[in-house]
Amino acid sequence: MAYPPKLQAIIDLFQSLPDVGKRENLVLFSEGTRSLEPKQGETFDLEDVRKDEECTDTVGVFLKVDNDNKRGVQFRMTLGPEVQTLTRAMSSILCKGLQGATPEEVLELESDFVPKIVGAELVRQRSQTTYYVLTRMKSACKVYLNRKRVQTGS
Amino acid sequence: MTSYAHPEILVDTAWLEQHLDDPTIRLIESNEDLLLYDTGHIRNAVHIDWRSDLQDDDIRDYISPEKFAALCSRNGITAETTCVFYGDKSNWWATYALWAFRLFGHTKVKLLNGGRDKWKAEGRELTKEKGALALTEYPIPAKRHDDEIRAFFADTLAHSKAGKPLIDVRSPGEFKGEITHMPEYPQEGVLRGGHIPGASSVPWKTAVKEDGTFKTADELKAIYEEGKGLKADGDTVVYCRIGERSSHTWFVLTYLLGHSNVRNYDGSWTEWGNTVRAPIKKGS
Numbered sequence: 194m195a196y197p198p199k200l201q202a203i204i205d206l207f208q209s210l211p212d213v214g215k216r217e218n219l220v221l222f223s224e225g226t227r228s229l230e231p232k233q234g235e236t237f238d239l240e241d242v243r244k245d246e247e248c249t250d251t252v253g254v255f256l257k258v259d260n261d262n263k264r265g266v267q268f269r270m271t272l273g274p275e276v277q278t279l280t281r282a283m284s285s286i287l288c289k290g291l292q293g294a295t296p297e298e299v300l301e302l303e304s305d306f307v308p309k310i311v312g313a314e315l316v317r318q319r320s321q322t323t324y325y326v327l328t329r330m331k332s333a334c335k336v337y338l339n340r341k342r343v344q345t346g347s
Numbered sequence: 348m349t350s351y352a353h354p355e356i357l358v359d360t361a362w363l364e365q366h367l368d369d370p371t372i373r374l375i376e377s378n379e380d381l382l383l384y385d386t387g388h389i390r391n392a393v394h395i396d397w398r399s400d401l402q403d404d405d406i407r408d409y410i411s412p413e414k415f416a417a418l419c420s421r422n423g424i425t426a427e428t429t430c431v432f433y434g435d436k437s438n439w440w441a442t443y444a445l446w447a448f449r450l451f452g453h454t455k456v457k458l459l460n461g462g463r464d465k466w467k468a469e470g471r472e473l474t475k476e477k478g479a480l481a482l483t484e485y486p487i488p489a490k491r492h493d494d495e496i497r498a499f500f501a502d503t504l505a506h507s508k509a510g511k512p513l514i515d516v517r518s519p520g521e522f523k524g525e526i527t528h529m530p531e532y533p534q535e536g537v538l539r540g541g542h543i544p545g546a547s548s549v550p551w552k553t554a555v556k557e558d559g560t561f562k563t564a565d566e567l568k569a570i571y572e573e574g575k576g577l578k579a580d581g582d583t584v585v586y587c588r589i590g591e592r593s594s595h596t597w598f599v600l601t602y603l604l605g606h607s608n609v610r611n612y613d614g615s616w617t618e619w620g621n622t623v624r625a626p627i628k629k630g631s
Contacts, residue, residue, distance in 0.1 A: 216382060216385055218474075219382060219384050219385075220382055220385045222385070223382065223386065245477055261513070277379075277380040277381075277382075277383070278380050278381070278382035278383055278385070279380075279381060279382055282382070314399070321583065
């Protein structure tokens with residue numbers, strides 16, 4: 194399947210790297226998570242902040258959808274201090290990679306790109322961690338679309 | 348005030364800072380967070396992962412003596428090297444790695460009290476630099492000392508039937524059978540919840556203070572000896588879910604309280620809880 198263009202670019206970057214390079218870039222992505230946090234005054238269509246069993250600390254997902262101007266989704270995230278490095282990296286990658294996609298595209302996104310980014314070995318060892326953020330983002334899009342259907346009566 | 352039975356096993360952050368360039372030691376970081384070492388580690392530390400480096404997933408066992416020798420060789424460790432372990436989560440994985448080194452007969456081991464979190468909380472330096480290590484000669488261990496510090500399912504079953512001391516170090520909810528996985532690790536659950544008949548519940552965290560350092564010897568004696576009746580010359584088996592949290596308690600009993608015969612059942616609840624005809628108990 195075709196991935197959203199920004200995500201495809203990140204996938205292409207990681208696929209060109211050896212395992213050591215993948216790890217280095219995952220760490221670099223993990224270090225950029227402060228920039229994912231909501232900015233002062235920003236409003237969102239959906240805010241979902243919770244502590245799940247699947248993660249070591251609270252993760253907040255903030256979704257903004259620009260349907261009218263066709264700019265698609267924008268995710269922002271907050272990550273508690275105990276959130277692990279791989280989850281931080283995936284948060285950063287997905288916030289960047291899914292920017293501009295439609296909520297439907299996010300919902301339909303297959304998770305087979307994850308091993309292409311983090312490598313099969315990390316997926317094998319930390320499968321829960323690598324898929325958690327995508328699950329949360331899909332969940333936010335699903336709730337958003339359900340609310341929209343109720344509002345429009347469709 | 349009583350001192351630890353083997354106080355030399357622990358080093359503090361100040362000691363470590365002064366020994367970072369000591370050629371007789373090798374600093375080893377072992378974490379749950381697989382990429383944490385790459386985000387920054389203590390200078391001259393190497394990274395040994397509990398799973399990819401120490402385990403043989405094909406047979407759910409530890410690596411062979413040949414592979415252990417190769418692991419040590421590429422990490423600049425000789426048979427004479429003192430390995431100083433540290434890691435995240437109050438040294439869960441560091442004590443697990445230390446226990447695994449002991450399985451191969453490497454007895455020159457120490458642990459950084461408080462682990463990575465304490466080092467970081469004190470504002471001490473972390474680096475991303477990974478120095479090039481020269482390969483060392485590490486003799487292939489003649490055997491793995493499973494019979495001394497490791498318990499298998501059959502050993503543990505016999506232990507339970509004989510009414511010998513069993514310590515379950517998991518969370519109270521796991522012990523009672525209310526949950527079939529560790530909090531925050533639902534994918535690592537088992538079919539049945541509960542505990543091994545005869546086991547006492549002493550969560551691993553009981554042994555540490557807020558800052559991740561160990562409680563005093565008197566406090567530990569009160570918990571394990573006065574509270575649970577464990578004896579220094581007794582025969583104790585500890586277990587958790589996969590053997591990592593129980594490594595922490597194995598370390599406490601063996602080195603800090605000086606108990607001479609403590610074994611870690613690393614198959615732990617993921618084996619016991621799923622095994623056909625293995626008896627379990629629920630409740631406290």
